[in-house]
Each structure stands twice: as C-alpha cells, then as structure tokens.
Amino acid sequence: SSLDGSSAATTSSSSAAKMWARSSQVVRPLIGAAGLVPVFHFNNQRAPVRNEGNKEDVMMFHIGTNNWQRQGEFAPGSGILHASFHQTFNAMPGVKCYSIYPSKMQEDPVAEPDYDPTFKIFKLNHDIPICESVSPNSSYRWHSMNDQEFTAYRKRLEEEVCAFMDEIEEREGKKFDYLISHHAFTNAMTGAQILERRQADGNKKLRHFNFVHGTALKMYIKEKDKDPEYPMRFLKLTQDHGVFNGREKTSGIWVNSRDYIDKFIGCFPTYPRSHAVYSQIGVNQKTFCPKGSTVEKDLAKHLRDEDKAKLAGVQKVVTFVGKFADWKRLDAVLYAAAEYEKSHPDVATLIVGSGPKEAIEEYEGLAKKLGLKKTFFLGPKGQPVLAELFSMSEVGLFPSYKEPFGMVFVECMACGCPTIGAKSGGPTEFVTPAQGVLVEEEDDWHSPAGAQRPGVKNGA
Numbered sequence: 353s354s355l356d357g358s359s360a361a362t363t364s365s366s367s368a369a370k371m372w373a374r375s376s377q378v379v380r381p382l383i384g385a386a387g388l389v390p391v392f393h394f395n396n397q398r399a400p401v402r403n404e405g406n407k408e409d410v411m412m413f414h415i416g417t418n419n420w421q422r423q424g425e426f427a428p429g430s431g432i433l434h435a436s437f438h439q440t441f442n443a444m445p446g447v448k449c450y451s452i453y454p455s456k457m458q459e460d461p462v463a464e465p466d467y468d469p470t471f472k473i474f475k476l477n478h479d480i481p482i483c484e485s486v487s488p489n490s491s492y493r494w495h496s497m498n499d500q501e502f503t504a505y506r507k508r509l510e511e512e513v514c515a516f517m518d519e520i521e522e523r524e525g526k527k528f529d530y531l532i533s534h535h536a537f538t539n540a541m542t543g544a545q546i547l548e549r550r551q552a553d554g555n556k557k558l559r560h561f562n563f564v565h566g567t568a569l570k571m572y573i574k575e576k577d578k579d580p581e582y583p584m585r586f587l588k589l590t591q592d593h594g595v596f597n598g599r600e601k602t603s604g605i606w607v608n609s610r611d612y613i614d615k616f617i618g619c620f621p622t623y624p625r626s627h628a629v630y631s632q633i634g635v636n637q638k639t640f641c642p643k644g645s646t647v648e649k650d651l652a653k654h655l656r657d658e659d660k661a662k663l664a665g666v667q668k669v670v671t672f673v674g675k676f677a678d679w680k681r682l683d684a685v686l687y688a689a690a691e692y693e694k695s696h697p698d699v700a701t702l703i704v705g706s707g708p709k710e711a712i713e714e715y716e717g718l719a720k721k722l723g724l725k726k727t728f729f730l731g732p733k734g735q736p737v738l739a740e741l742f743s744m745s746e747v748g749l750f751p752s753y754k755e756p757f758g759m760v761f762v763e764c765m766a767c768g769c770p771t772i773g774a775k776s777g778g779p780t781e782f783v784t785p786a787q788g789v790l791v792e793e794e795d796d797w798h799s800p801a802g803a804q805r806p807g808v809k810n811g812a
Contacts (some may be wrong), residue, residue: 356684413452417539418480419458420434421435433759434534440471452474453473459473495581509542513542515550531543540595605628650744669746672703679752681806687809701727743762747788749762749771749772755773758773773788
C-alpha cells in the first residue's frame with residue numbers, strides 16, 4: 353500500500369488538513385499531496401492552473417531551495433519534490449500555487465497572450481548553495497559564504513519573492529493565504545521576514561509553513577557535533593532569528609521521516625511538537641511503473657560507447673541511483689559488486705548519478721582498483737530513463753547512511769523492482785520484507801573497513 357497513489361495521497365492529505373485546521377480560523381483548510389499528478393519536466397512551461405477568476409481561490413507561494421528538472425538541467429530530489437507540489441496544488445480545485453526557485457542555468461518561462469507564468473527563477477551567478485552534501489549540480493556550500501554574501505543572498509531573495517507576490521496579487525485581485533518555504537534554513541528565515549513584512553502591510557491572514565526536507569538538519573547536527581568542516585554558525589543564526597522558536601513566525605512544519613521530528617525538535621526545542629507533522633511522500637506512478645524494458649533490448653543505449661562491448665553475457669543488472677555524496681555510500685555498492693561479480697558473471701551494476709569531479713574520479717578509481725568488469729557509470733539520468741532502468745533491474749541497491757526518506761526506494765518499487773538498503777532513517781518506515789531487504793547499519797562507515805563491511809553484506 354505504500355506504493356499506492358491513493359494511499360500516499362490519503363496520508364499526506366490527512367496531515368495537511370489537520371495542520372491547516374490548527375493554524376488559522378480565517379482561511380479554509382487545504383488538502384493535498386505530492387505525487388497526485390505527473391511530475392512534468394517543464395519543457396512545456398504551461399502549468400495546469402484550472403481555476404481562473406474565482407475570488408474564493410486559495411493562493412499559496414512556495415520558495416524552493418533547488419532547481420526543477422527543466423531546460424536540460426537535472427534536479428536533486430528536493431527540486432523534483434517542489435515541482436510536484438507546484439503541479440499538484442495547481443491541479444486541485446480552488447487552489448492557485450506560485451513558486452520561485454534558484455538556478456544558474458535556467459531562464460524564466462515566457463508569458464503568452466493566454467498564459468501568465470506561475471513560477472520564476474531566482475537567478476544566480478554561482479552554483480546553488482548546499483547545506484551538507486553535493487547535489488547533481490553543485491558542491492558550493494553555504495559555509496563557504498562570508499557573512500556579507502549570506503546576508504546579501506537572503507535580502508535579494510526576500511525582495512524578489514515580494515516583488516513576484518505583489519505582481520500576482522495585483523493581477524489576481526486578492527492576497528496570498530499561505531507561504532511555504534522549503535528546507536529549514538535560508539528560505540525559512542526569508543519566509544518569516546516576508547510574513548512579518550506582508551502582515552504589517554495588512555495581510556493578516558497570511559501564514560508561513562516550512563517543509564523541512566533533511567539536509568539542513570544534517571548540517572545543524574554536524575555543527576552541534578563539532579564536525580571540523582561545519583563550524584558552529586548557521587544553527588545558532590537560525591535559533592537567534594527565531595523562525596522556529598514558536599508558531600508566531602512558522603505556523604507548522606512538515607518532515608518526510610518520523611525520525612526527523614526528533615531531530616528537528618533537538619535543534620529547535622521550543623517549537624511545539626504538535627505542529628511538527630510527518631507527511632509521507634508519494635510516488636508518481638504515471639512515470640514510475642513497469643515499462644517492460646529489458647537488459648537485452650534496452651540497456652545498451654544508456655551506456656558509454658566504450659562500455660557497450662562489456663555487455664556480452666550480461667543478463668541481469670543491479671542499479672544504484674544517487675548523488676556522489678559520501679553518505680550515499682557508493683563505495684559500499686562497489687564493494688558489493690566485487691562480491692557478486694566473482695560468482696555471478698552475468699550480473700552487471702549500473703551507477704546512475706554524478707557529483708564533483710573529485711568524487712567522480714574517486715569512485716571510478718575505486719571501481720578500477722577493485723577490478724570490476726561489469727560496473728557501468730551512466731551519469732545523471734532523467735526520471736523516464738530511471739523508470740526504464742528500474743524496470744529492467746533485478747534489485748535497486750541504495751545503502752545510504754540514515755537516508756532522510758529515500759525517494760529512489762519508492763520509485764524503484766513502483767517499477768516492480770525490490771530494493772536493498774540500510775536499516776536506518778526513512779526506509780525503515782516503509783520497506784517491508786515483501787518489498788526488499790534492509791541490512792544492519794554500519795556506523796563506522798567513514799573508514800575503508802567500515803565501507804567494505806556493508807558492501808560485503810549487500811553483495812551477499
């Protein structure tokens with residue numbers, strides 16, 4: 353049932369309705385869930401806004417942290433999830449949703465006589481800043497910004513969001529009801545500032561909510577744990593700002609893993625637990641479903657030219673999808689491949705994803721060092737290709753350390769492919785024995801021996 357669209361929708365709708373019902377007596381509750389409608393890749397810029405001119409429409413604005421998958425730019429999971437939210441809410445009767453998200457590459461959609469764009473690009477002259485780990489498009493950490501750069505970023509974001517909201521409100525003839533910030537960090541503080549500013553201008557009904565995701569919490573925890581790469585800075589800044597000190601600036605927060613409620617409260621202990629809600633992520637079954645693809649007929653077109661000759665004799669594949677961040681534990685996947693390649697020469701391993709140049713060199717170098725003959729690096733791939741690869745795979749192998757949720761798990765299972773992961777984080781909440789296997793966690797995963805042990809277990 354965790355893969356059933358209606359089940360996921362019911363879970364998210366229920367939590368959203370309860371949250372909004374608690375938040376305000378002025379605006380009627382909204383119900384909605386990511387995953388109810390297809391995740392468009394926005395090559396066609398028209399969003400399905402179906403409620404023109406209705407003065408009773410609820411209006412919401414989302415501030416995104418990562419780019420959407422559009423104009424040839426691949427997106428991390430949080431960007432895909434934000435795009436899903438945008439499309440889902442706009443497909444709901446009585447709701448209009450607008451968004452902004454950052455990108456160095458992408459351009460704004462173009463207005464047409466019968467179309468007003470529902471989203472804008474927060475244009476950057478650098479890579480999208482990241483909290484804790486690399487994304488497909490960036491390894492530029494917030495910690496590398498000085499205070500002046502960080503303040504300027506927040507201020508410009510606030511001004512551009514307000515300008516876009518002003519434009520929309522003038523066109524629609526009504527004020528926004530909800531402001532949703534993504535990630536419990538920069539956007540959340542910006543959202544709180546915008547809330548204060550617009551309420552002071554007379555929009556007393558506006559409420560701010562935050563979708564926590566996971567990487568900001570990981571950054572805060574690293575700061576608390578005195579990780580030398582993450583000196584205490586942004587947790588204290590966010591605490592001092594007060595965005596999560598209570599419900600005055602943030603009416604409610606969502607997390608995509610039950611485990612993250614405790615982690616969030618550990619960082620912001622004065623925030624009421626009653627308004628920290630677990631909302632399980634759905635899966636888009638129009639994209640992720642069995643495709644009928646096979647290794648024999650469909651795999652070669654996705655490989656590098658120099659790897660195609662190595663396909664001889666391959667009948668089955670194991671697939672890893674993820675960014676090349678250390679906690680995704682691609683090294684454990686490669687150690688696993690070294691195990692099963694010994695006794696199963698007809699099994700190949702597909703590595704889908706990317707990262708900084710140094711990480712690519714590290715993992716491709718490890719594959720060569722281990723003497724892997726049937727392990728293929730495919731680079732980043734779009735969702736339709738992922739569905740094709742999952743559909744031809746025997747198993748999806750995703751051994752992340754304390755994965756916040758694990759969208760690839762549900763995407764893989766929706767294609768009829770079982771999964772193997774680590775017994776930690778989000779996957780423990782939905783991976784059952786009927787769907788896959790969770791291997792005992794290895795806390796010493798940073799050491800070579802600690803990386804090799806789960807690899808051997810996964811390989812077995």
